[in-house]
Amino acid sequence: MTGENAGSLEFVDRRTVGQILLGFGVAAVVLYLLVDFVGTAEVQARLTGSEWGWLAVGCLSTALCLIAWGKAWQIVLSVAGINERFSRLVVTYFAATFANYVTPLGQAGGEPFIAYVLSRDTDASYQDSLASVVTADLLNLFPFVTFAGVGFAALLYQAQLPAAIEPLAGGLVVLSVGVPxxxxxxxxxxxxxxxxxxxxxxxxxxxxxxxxxxxxxxxxHETEAAFQRIARDRRALVKALSFSYVGWVFFALPLYAAAMAVGESIPLLLVFFIVPASTLAGLVPSPGGSGAVEATLGLLVYTLTPIDPVGATAIAILYRVASYVFALVVGGGAALYVIKRN
Structure with missing residues (x-):
């Protein structure tokens, strides 16, 4: 190990790990207060009485989501001249997802860190890695806008947009339009x-x-050239975009599975609004938006459906178990494997 790498690891140990632990600690307090406010015993009873088969379905959906996004990643990388076996690259993608999910503010711009993981684990330069990661994230905005827009239109058509979530809806519109x-x-x-x-x-x-x-x-200059190479192959970008849409479908479905697990039901159109809207809470400075996402999900489910606060809180927790905790466990294993093979 070089002195540079050793210094980098020392920095990670002392600062980043401390920030991660602090973020998870704050998130745990927020989640505890949320459950305590609703009723700890009642939420616990709903969780223990859940149908765990539906939770397994939600976890499988998350795995398929990451696999689809990993495929989109591979297509964009191939345009940049980086050809990696999908079986190898998908492990790297899971590892990068883990790094993004545990890093505070990772959801608000973890692309440079993910590009670093990719460049270390493949033959790609950092500039090509960053261009491909940013391009893949921009492609993911298209299904984000589509699903959120369809769900939002359905709510307006049914006149079911409560005043309490109007700021979230406005933020969703600003984000989906502003970023592109x-x-x-x-x-x-x-x-x-x-x-x-x-x-x-x-x-x-x-x-x-x-x-x-x-x-x-x-x-x-190298980064600009990498973006230009990617932009020239529009057919490949359309193909990558199709996998982005598939990934977003599987990203949202765990919420439907979580509702079914506690004996409730959420219309799919509503699912495709709630999930993108809850991602706005992922911008808070905690790992993966922990604490804020659960609270936002619970509020949205309670406000937009006939489900009571206890059921809404249980659904939010189960969704995060299937979509976040499961991804952390699998991604953590992938990260250890990537470190070992490097």
Whole structure:
């Protein structure tokens, strides 16, 4: 192990792990307060009386979701000239998902970290890895907008949009429209943005040997070239987009399975609104939005359906077990395997 890698691991041990543990601790307190407010004994009774077969269905759906998104990842990487066996790459994707899910603020922009994991585990450069990861995430916005829009339209048609969730609905619209617009504007004016970034980095480069303007300029040029290579193959991007849609379907279905597990039912159109809306809570600075996502899910289910608060809380917890905890367990195993094979 080189001194550089050792220093990196030491940083992870002392700071990142501490932040992760603190984030999980805060999330546990929030979840405890939520369950205590609703009724601990009642929620526990609903959970223990659940049909665990439906929870298994939810876990399987999460696995299929990650596999589909991993396939979309492989297609985008192949456009960038990085050809990896899917059996190998899907393990890397699970490991990267684990890293993203345990890192505070990972849900609010974990692409650089995921690109680092990918570049270390494949022959891809960091610039190609980052371009492919960002492209895959942008492709995932299309099904996000589609499913959220269909569910939102269904709610408006049925006049079932309570005032309590109007801010969430507004945030969903802003996010689904704003991110593609920002990405498009940023790409259109990439030259001025590059000059601005180099200008901001100049004072830092004058004070340290760790950063040089020539090196940063070269990295930005390589990243731009990687995006251009990916953008030229539109057929491959459409194919990747189809897998993104499939992944989003399997990403949302665990909520339906969680409701069935406690003897309740949530219409699929509503599922496809609630799940994207709850992802806004994933922007909070806790691992995977833990605590905030459960509270938001419980509120949305209670507000938009006839399900009582106890049932809504149980559904939110079971959904997170199937979609988040399961992904952590499987992704953690994949991360250990990736470390071992490297």
């Amino acid at each position: 617009v920002v990405a498009a504007v940023g790409w259109r004016f990439r030259a001025p943005l590059k000059r601005g970034l180099l200008g901001l980095a100049a004072p830092v480069a004058r004070r340290t040997r760790l950063l040089t303007l020539d090196g940063l300029r070269e990295r930005l």
